[in-house]
Amino acid sequence: xxxxxxxxxxxxxxxxxxxxxxxxxxxxxxxxxxxxxxxxxxxxxxxxxxxxxxxxxxxxxxxxxxxxxxxxxxxxxxxxxxxxxxxxxxxxxxxxxxxxxxxxxxxxxxxxxxxxxxxxxxxxxxxxxxxxxxxxxxxxxxxxxxxxxxxxxxxxxxxxxxxxxxxxxxxxxxxxxxxxxxxxxxxxxxxxxxxxxxxxxxxxxxxxxxxxxxxxxxxxxxxxxxxxxxxxxxxxxxxxxxxxxxxxxxxxxxxxxxxxxxxxxxxxxxxxxxxxxxxxxxxxxxxxxxxxxxxxxxxxxxxxxxxxxxxxxxxxxxxxxxx
Amino acid sequence: xxxxxxxxxxxxxxxxxxxxxxxxxxxxxxxxxxxxxxxxxxxxxxxxxxxxxxxxxxxxxxxxxxxxxxxxxxxxxxxxxxxxxxxxxxxxxxxxxxxxxxxxxxxxxxxxxxxxxxxxxxxxxxxxxxxxxxxxxxxxxxxxxxxxxxxxxxxxxxxxxxxxxxxxxxxxxxxxxxxxxxxxxxxxxxxxxxxxxxxxxxxxxxxxxxxxxxxxxxxxxxxxxxxxxxxxxxxxxxxxxxxxxxxxxxxxxxxxxxxxxxxxxxxxxxxxxxxxxxxxxxxxxxxxxxxxxxxxxxxxxxxxxxxxxxxxxxxxxxxxxxx
Numbered sequence: 001x002x003x004x005x006x007x008x009x010x011x012x013x014x015x016x017x018x019x020x021x022x023x024x025x026x027x028x029x030x031x032x033x034x035x036x037x038x039x040x041x042x043x044x045x046x047x048x049x050x051x052x053x054x055x056x057x058x059x060x061x062x063x064x065x066x067x068x069x070x071x072x073x074x075x076x077x078x079x080x081x082x083x084x085x086x087x088x089x090x091x092x093x094x095x096x097x098x099x100x101x102x103x104x105x106x107x108x109x110x111x112x113x114x115x116x117x118x119x120x121x122x123x124x125x126x127x128x129x130x131x132x133x134x135x136x137x138x139x140x141x142x143x144x145x146x147x148x149x150x151x152x153x154x155x156x157x158x159x160x161x162x163x164x165x166x167x168x169x170x171x172x173x174x175x176x177x178x179x180x181x182x183x184x185x186x187x188x189x190x191x192x193x194x195x196x197x198x199x200x201x202x203x204x205x206x207x208x209x210x211x212x213x214x215x216x217x218x219x220x221x222x223x224x225x226x227x228x229x230x231x232x233x234x235x236x237x238x239x240x241x242x243x244x245x246x247x248x249x250x251x252x253x254x255x256x257x258x259x260x261x262x263x264x265x266x267x268x269x270x271x272x273x274x275x276x277x278x279x280x281x282x283x284x285x286x287x288x289x290x291x292x293x294x295x296x297x298x299x300x301x302x303x304x305x306x307x308x309x310x311x312x313x314x315x316x317x318x319x320x321x322x323x
Numbered sequence: 324x325x326x327x328x329x330x331x332x333x334x335x336x337x338x339x340x341x342x343x344x345x346x347x348x349x350x351x352x353x354x355x356x357x358x359x360x361x362x363x364x365x366x367x368x369x370x371x372x373x374x375x376x377x378x379x380x381x382x383x384x385x386x387x388x389x390x391x392x393x394x395x396x397x398x399x400x401x402x403x404x405x406x407x408x409x410x411x412x413x414x415x416x417x418x419x420x421x422x423x424x425x426x427x428x429x430x431x432x433x434x435x436x437x438x439x440x441x442x443x444x445x446x447x448x449x450x451x452x453x454x455x456x457x458x459x460x461x462x463x464x465x466x467x468x469x470x471x472x473x474x475x476x477x478x479x480x481x482x483x484x485x486x487x488x489x490x491x492x493x494x495x496x497x498x499x500x501x502x503x504x505x506x507x508x509x510x511x512x513x514x515x516x517x518x519x520x521x522x523x524x525x526x527x528x529x530x531x532x533x534x535x536x537x538x539x540x541x542x543x544x545x546x547x548x549x550x551x552x553x554x555x556x557x558x559x560x561x562x563x564x565x566x567x568x569x570x571x572x573x574x575x576x577x578x579x580x581x582x583x584x585x586x587x588x589x590x591x592x593x594x595x596x597x598x599x600x601x602x603x604x605x606x607x608x609x610x611x612x613x614x615x616x617x618x619x620x621x622x623x624x625x626x627x628x629x630x631x632x633x634x635x636x637x638x639x640x641x642x643x644x645x646x
Contacts, residue, residue, distance in 0.1 A: 099460045103483060107433030114430050114603075120440045121447070123598045126591045128583035130602040132609065137422045159482030160426060260451035268449045275446045279453040280437075286455065 005298070006042035010049040010071075017291040023302060029054060043067070044301060046294050050077045059083070067307070069297055071290045073097055073149075073281065074230060075311045076203035083313070090311040091297055094318050095148060096289045097281030102152035104280035105198055105228045108252040109136060109157075112196075112224045117274055137161030139195035143178060144187070144211060145229055147320050150200040151177050165190060184210055191218040196226070203230040204316025213238035216248070224250040228280045231257040236267075243270050254280040328621070329365035333372040333394075340614040346625060352377060366390070367624060369617050373400045382406070390630070392620055394613045396420050396472075396604065397553060398634045399526035406636070413634040414620055417641050418471060419612045420604030425475035427603035428521050428551045431575040432459060432480075435519075435547045440597055460484030462518035466501060467510070467534060468552055470643050473523040474500050488513060507533055514541040519549070526553040527639025536561035539571070547573040551603045554580040559590075566593050577603040 006027045007014060018026060027042055029035045031052060040058070044067040047055065055068065059082050067089045070078050075092055083090065111117060114133040122129050141157045143150045146168035154164045154177040166178030167187060173180050182190065187210075191197060197219070201207045207230070216238045219225070225248065227234050236257055242248045252274035253267075259278055261267060268275060297307050309318050329350045330337060341349060350365055352358045354375060363381070367390040370378065378391065382405050392414045393401050402413065434440060437456040445452050464480045466473045469491035477487045477500040489501030490510060496503050505513065510533075514520060520542070524530045532555070534548075539561045542548070548571065550557050559580055565571045575597035576590075582601055584590060591598060620630050632641050 099484065100456060100458050103433060103459055104437055104456060106483075107430065107437050107439065110426060110430030110433060111439060114427055116430065116434060116439060117443045117446075119599050119602075120443050120597065122600070123440075123591055124444070126584075126586040126588070128600045130600040130605065132605045132607045133423060133427060133602060135423050135606050135608070136426055156482060159479060160429075161422065261449075263449040265449070268446055274443065276442050277445070277451045277453040279442075279456060282453065282455045283458050284455045285458070 003044070003302070004038065004042040006039050006045040008045060008047040008049055008052050008054050010052075014048055014287075014291065017287055018295065021295065021298060024298065044069070044298070046298075047071060047078060048290075050074075055083075056080050067091070067301055069093075069294050071294075074202055075316060076230070079311065079313060079316060089307060090313060091307050091309045092311055092318060093290050093293055094309040096286060096293060097283075098149050098152050100283040100286070101149045101200075101228055101281045102156055104254065104276075105149075105153045105200070105226055106156045106160075108226045108228070108254070108274060108276070108280075109141075109196055109198070109224070111274060112226070112250045112252060135161075136196070139163070140165065140193060141196045141198060142167065142190045142194040143198055143200065144233075145200035145202075146175070146178055146181055147200060147202075147317070149228070150198070151320075153198055153200065154178055162196070187211070187215045188218040191215045191223070192220065194219065194223055196224050199225070199227040199229045199233060201229040201233040202317040203232050205314070207233045207316075209233070209235055211235065216242050219248045221247060221249060223248045224252075226252045226254075228254045231255040231259070240267065240270050240273070243273050246271075250274075252276065254278055326367070326625070327361065327365040329362050329368040331368060331370040331372055331375050331377050333375075337371055337610075337614065340610055341618065344618065344621060347621065367392070367621070369621075370394060370401060371613075373397070378406075379403050390414070390624055392416075392617050394617075397525055398639060399553070402634065402636060402639060412630060413636060414630050414632045415634055415641060416613050416616055417632040419609060419616060420606075421472050421475050423606040423609070424472045424523075424551055424604045425479055427577065427599075428472075428476045428523070428549055429479045429483075431549045431551075431577070431597060431599070431603075432464075432519055432521070432547070434597060435549070435573045435575060458484075459519070462486070463488065463516060464519045464521060465490065465513045465517040466521055466523065467556075468523035468525075469498070469501055469504055470523060470525075470640070472551075473521070474643075476521055476523065477501055485519070510534070510538045511541040514538045514546070515543065517542065517546055519547050522548070522550040522552045522557060524552040524556040525640045526555050528637070530556045530639075532556070532558055534558065539565050542571045544570060544572060546571045547575075549575045549577075551577045554578040554582070563590065563593050563596070566596050569594075573597075575599065577601055 002023050005024050008029050027039045040061045043064050046069045048071045050070050050072045069091045141162045141164045143166045146166040166181040168181045171183045210233050212235045250272040254276040325346050328347050331352050350362045363384045366387050369392045371394045373393050373395045390412045464485045464487045466489045469489040489504040491504045494506045535558045573595040577599040
């Protein structure tokens with residue numbers, strides 16, 4: 001039996017990436033043209049462009065929809081109250097971005113420790129200005145978020161000789177990568193001793209503003225903060241004030257509010273702040289890996305097997321199994 | 324018995340760092356003032372500033388000199404033919420820079436893979452331009468040089484999922500970090516398959532121009548090269564030509580010729596080339612660690628024990644013990 005599967009395209013067509021699939025007819029929705037009528041007959045939707053409002057806008061018209069797969073890790077843009085309340089299954093592209101994101105976060109930490117943004121600016125000015133860098137080795141890294149991306153960052157950090165602690169939903173001791181995991185009630189205490197903080201939180205119930213002004217005020221003057229999760233989880237204004245007033249040593253944000261950051265935003269010029277355009281997870285093989293993961297899930301769906309990466313719609317993300 | 328030990332200062336006095344040492348009287352030579360006469364009576368010299376020509380200039384006047392310790396890893400500026408031919412023992416500050424240099428080299432690889440210099444330039448222009456990064460995971464890293472710094476870089480690279488090969492003086496199989504180590508006769512062959520090349524060679528007999536135009540011509544268009552060793556070991560002109568002509572994807576040089584690089588050098592503007600001002604090894608604790616290492620060696624010297632980090636004056640560096 002042939003089943004109809006909708007594909008909400010991003011700017012480019014994904015037909016080549018998906019190729020023909022046995023017993024599936026794809027209905028492509030191009031963001032720039034009006035959708036074909038049969039899109040509302042699909043049983044499953046694969047959303048390349050999670051920023052598209054198509055599903056949200058037309059939600060009530062999808063009477064046969066059973067499953068939505070998204071090409072991202074973060075589900076917040078698709079997980080509307082209507083989607084959450086429905087029995088439509090939502091799956092994400094968990095793990096596709098883990099390695100790229102973890103490498104990127106490590107690169108941002110090293111950039112801050114070694115002052116790369118200063119060195120690269122000196123290069124454009126043709127100035128030779130040797131300085132002392134810092135080593136990451138021996139420094140305390142507090143990971144806010146203990147999912148698979150955070151875990152990989154912790155593994156890299158430990159390989160470099162950092163000491164790692166984790167802040168997660170449920171406190172527990174003896175994690176192989178994070179050591180002791182505490183919950184958010186211990187945030188200020190941990191921030192007061194952290195050399196580096198790396199945030200990898202989803203936008204989900206309970207994470208908004210989780211790193212707030214009090215936690216930022218607890219950081220030491222030598223501390224540096226990196227956010228590769230979601231902007232909404234951090235009090236951006238409090239961070240910027242701390243940077244402006246020299247109360248912390250530096251920060252790097254791959255996620256900011258709003259995105260894209262307008263050219264006239266004061267954020268671009270905050271001292272000791274690296275702004276990166278929400279690209280930490282995107283890598284040259286992302287699209288292929290996303291397509292392969294979706295088709296793996298599609299085969300499971302066709303055969304009635306359990307799907308991979310099912311989002312807990314109450315939590316807002318795929319809960320981790322403990323290692 | 325009190326022994327005279329000369330200290331060739333850098334721009335700042337190191338008296339506080341060294342402090343009083345039992346049975347030692349330090350004779351400090353300040354680069355900006357004329358030296359005290361008793362400097363030529365010393366039995367040992369500690370050279371903070373290896374760029375100073377003091378030892379070379381006055382070599383013939385040191386009649387009692389038995390031992391020279393240098394505050395750097397590279398010995399080439401101190402190891403003149405006269406020093407090499409003498410029976411004065413030369414020791415270096417091996418290992419002080421290993422961690423900092425290895426982190427820096429990893430940071431440069433990540434900068435190249437993720438395009439940080441482009442991102443930071445976009446920030447100064449207030450431009451939000453997401454792009455795909457590359458992952459280091461799965462890529463082939465060829466280490467040119469297999470000393471302790473290279474070994475640590477290899478360990479970090481493997482922790483990130485890179486595949487590592489080494490090029491060293493003597494070929495051997497089954498090294499725990501480099502796998503198979505080949506000698507320089509295999510350089511072109513390895514360069515033809517490398518994704519990343521990291522050079523950590525000393526300036527020593529046999530290393531000048533070791534990575535020459537043929538090796539650079541063998542690199543693939545996607546390849547990137549990092550040099551944190553010595554500029555003289557690389558054909559800089561050939562590398563720049565390859566970058567200008569887009570024959571390789573990028574490079575990062577922490578060591579260049581000449582140093583400091585003059586403001587009017589064309590090197591500053593080569594596309595996809597990061598210039599860093601010979602600072603990869605310098606870190607906030609370097610001076611303390613160098614002073615501690617020197618004083619450890621000084622205690623050994625006073626007690627007639629074997630010194631640490633004795634430079635093989637024929638090789639030009641401290642040969643590694645195999646792990």
